[in-house]
Amino acid sequence: MNLRLQLLHFVVATAFYNTAFAEVFGYVAYNDSSKCVAYKALPACFGPRLPAEGLTGYLTRVIPPNACHAIENPPALRKASEMYIALIQGYDCSFVKKVLHAQQAGYQTAVVYNVDSEQLITMMADDKEIQQLIKIPSLFTGQSVSLHLQRTLQCEKRAYIRLLPPKYYLSPCQDNVKMLQETFTMQDFRDIFYVIIATISVMVGLSWYKRACKIKLHTYKQGDKYETCVICMAEYKEGDCLKILSCSHAYHSACIDTWFNTQPGKKTCPFCKQGVNTYGQAGEDVNEEEQDHEDNALREGHEDEYVEEEKYNASTVEGEGFDALEKSTI
Template sequence: MEIMEEFRDMPASFGNDLPADGLRGFLVAGEPPDGCSPLPNPPTVDNFTGKWIVLLARYNCSFEVKVRNAQAAGYDCAIVHNVNSSDLETMSAKNPEGIEIPSVFVSDLAGLLLADEYLYTSGFYIMVNGDLPFNINTHLLLPFAIVVVLCLLVILIFMIVKCIKDRRRARRHRLPSRSLKKIPTCKFSKGDPYDTCAICLDDYQEGERLRVLPCAHAYHAVCIDPWLTQNKRVCPVCKRRVFAAGERRRLHTDSDDTDTEPLLNDNTATQGGTFEEQSVNPFVRATEFMRRLRRENQQRNAEAASQSEDNDETNHVNDDTEVICHVL
């Protein structure tokens, strides 16, 4: 069987479904064309036992009325074509009960061609099936939407991976809270070898809690703690990395790592220092150094004063001698 031409159709939402292999029969133009009034029975053709299909136009009454009239006239299927439009839509009925014959909706151009060239008088059979028409929204927009969704998924995965890497890198550059607790703190008292916090630029007050880094630089604990745990684990003044007592050091190979590495041999752990093993609180060490320096200065001043007194006594003796000699 040769197919002369194909037309797109849209099956109705009521009535029986079309057979899987389609419904084959002769086409008859409706009288009246809109099918809003009773239709005559299909014509009688000798030796023909096939199906009869009626062609109706869309206007004046509902789809339900048209299809009921076609069924009452004895037709096996109804084709309703649009008027002055090529749009296809699904025909519906308010009360579909009792409608058994299938029906489809076609465009106005398809209706005109069917009426002009494919009526039963022209010797053609009509094959009606339930294949949905080509829908550009389904066939083009769906693949495009799939591509867009895939691109968004790739971007989302890339952003998640990048965030994880940045978080790990930032974590390596920050001082853990458990290590921060191992760095000593002291209460500031007058005469201690520290004056101003390099972070807030405020002078230290009596009783304020200071945290002394292994490089012997001290800061307010409330200033340096967020710096070490949220920014970078480096001293704000000397830019050297801070390691707490017993903390294991790891080599950093990141190309963007600009922190100054400690001037220390690659040991597996430190003893509370950035640069060398420390067994004494840097704050105490600095205080002892200042005290020792004061004692040395006092000792030198005392020696200088003693030497000055000896010189005065020697000069006095010489003066007496000169006088005696003069008398004789």
């Protein structure tokens, strides 16, 4: 039972770890009158975090698309509550420089997307001086956001989206060594989990097989489903010691032992001819009272044999003494 509880605790902890690890992702969500589409994204390791309630605004493709140089300013705001979100290609220069150019152009946040891939990358700052200048949040996402924007712009001038932060910030901004160590640790947990499952499966299988192949001793009671021993053809009586084979057929213990002794090779059931494993099986399921009863009966039997043998030896000696006396008299 302790092993099962430990296994359950391990499974729950692993599931929680996986769920929590997945919560590192934020989302880029697009809503219209008929549907809502959300794409996974990773928060950058520089700049402020997204607010807990998220950010909403108009997603706009910047010019130049990779934002490796100064980019054009977004359209003029019609309302103070409006916000423009820069959509930037993720290649040719550092992430922190792209976000800085978006900030300098007047964008309130930035979304950098991967080109020709959905793989998510944690945006790191390679320039500490520029990192200190970043005052807007940013995310990294796959190319699907860019493709979706292209389809949306065919019908609309701008795409109104919402950036949703991860439910839990679990420090995605780790150096590569720590991330590799965490990955290997998770792989080790998964391997250990598989080994535990395989071990338990083997143990359960062996336990089931052992029980299935075991010869059980049974003391017959009135009303049992067993009726007649097919070896001696005698009906069972109250207190008879039976042996039940793995095929569920029952016989008198002495009868089936005699039957097994007549078989030089593989032992089989005399009724259904199914193979029987007799090695180390007999007597394993007998309780202590039955075992003591058998031991006492066996001991009494040996004592009776010993008494009879002593009587026989005494009568033999006495007869030989009478013969010698007769001969000496003659």
